[in-house]
Amino acid sequence: xxxxxxxxxxxxxxxxxxxxxxxxxxxxxxxxxxxxxxxxxxxxxxxxxxxxxxxxxxxxxxxxxxxxxxxxxxxxxxxxxxxxxxxxxxxxxxxxxxxxxxxxxxxxxxxxx
Amino acid sequence: xxxxxxxxxxxxxxxxxxxxxxxxxxxxxxxxxxxxxxxxxxxxxxxxxxxxxxxxxxxxxxxxxxxxxxxxxxxxxxxxxxxxxxxxxxxxxxxxxxxxxxxxxxxxxxx
Numbered sequence: 001x002x003x004x005x006x007x008x009x010x011x012x013x014x015x016x017x018x019x020x021x022x023x024x025x026x027x028x029x030x031x032x033x034x035x036x037x038x039x040x041x042x043x044x045x046x047x048x049x050x051x052x053x054x055x056x057x058x059x060x061x062x063x064x065x066x067x068x069x070x071x072x073x074x075x076x077x078x079x080x081x082x083x084x085x086x087x088x089x090x091x092x093x094x095x096x097x098x099x100x101x102x103x104x105x106x107x108x109x110x111x112x113x
Numbered sequence: 114x115x116x117x118x119x120x121x122x123x124x125x126x127x128x129x130x131x132x133x134x135x136x137x138x139x140x141x142x143x144x145x146x147x148x149x150x151x152x153x154x155x156x157x158x159x160x161x162x163x164x165x166x167x168x169x170x171x172x173x174x175x176x177x178x179x180x181x182x183x184x185x186x187x188x189x190x191x192x193x194x195x196x197x198x199x200x201x202x203x204x205x206x207x208x209x210x211x212x213x214x215x216x217x218x219x220x221x222x223x224x
Contacts, residue, residue: 031210042115042200043155043214050209058211090154094210101145102202102212104154 003027006091006105014113019078021108023091031094032074033102034058034066036087043090049074081112114138116203118215125191125222133186133218135201143204144177144184145212148197155200158186188220196222 004025013019023032034046045058047066055066063085065077078085088109092102116137123131135144142163147155161177161184172189184203188195198219202212 033211035214040216042216043202045211048211100210101157101160102210103157104147106154 004091004093004103004105006089006108008108009106010109012111012113013081015081015083017081019081019110021076021078021089021091021110023074023076023105024072025091025093025105026072027093027095027103028071029093029095030071031100031102032068033092033094034064034074034076035090035092036060036085037090037107038087046076046089047074078110083112086110086112115213116201116215118199118201118218120218121216122219123221125188125195125220127193127222127224128190131188131191131220133188133199133201133220135184135186135203135215137182137203137213139182139203139205141177141179141182141184141203142206142208144175145202145204146175146184146186147200147202148195149200149217150197158199191220191222193222193224196220 007022030051033048035043044060046064049055049068090107091105094100094102116135119134144161146158149155175186177184198217200217201215
């Protein structure tokens with residue numbers, strides 16, 4: 001069955017380290033999104049991509065980067081992890097048309113010490 | 114801008130009804146409703162599109178008032194399984210698939 005997966009599911013890292021969170025979808029969706037979820041803030045958009053080689057900044061993109069070299073994957077990199085980046089990270093994808101819903105991966109819990 | 118959800122939380126007994134509202138300051142093209150259980154990913158419930166009809170999913174239904182830029186989610190004869198946090202995600206004609214999510218409404222259904 002087609003799906004969207006994230007790895008790792010849990011990660012503990014230290015301040016200043018580079019961290020990469022993986023997102024892989026097998027639906028052949030054009031659009032992929034990265035969100036962070038914190039208490040009281042709901043889901044906030046970090047970066048998004050409308051297709052291969054396309055990446056865009058969301059509302060909370062500082063300190064994060066993404067690259068899209070194929071349709072299936074959109075890895076999220078924290079260049080130099082900070083304690084403020086402790087959060088739950090969700091990846092989502094959608095077909096690519098306006099009005100199409102997004103489907104979420106299981107999430108990655110990241111703790112930055 | 115983030116849509117505003119109300120109420121922030123609601124406690125129900127099994128069998129009771131509840132309404133969750135989602136309001137936006139922008140003209141909307143679509144409203145997407147999700148439910149999230151603790152420690153899990155948001156799960157898609159339904160989508161309402163501009164010019165579309167009211168939708169339903171089991172005893173959960175929703176409406177979309179385009180003029181007021183509002184959507185409401187109706188939980189009818191609530192079941193224990195309805196507990197969770199409900200989010201609305203809103204899309205505009207120029208958002209190209211991006212959604213703005215509300216802060217969520219926590220629903221607790223008790224026996």
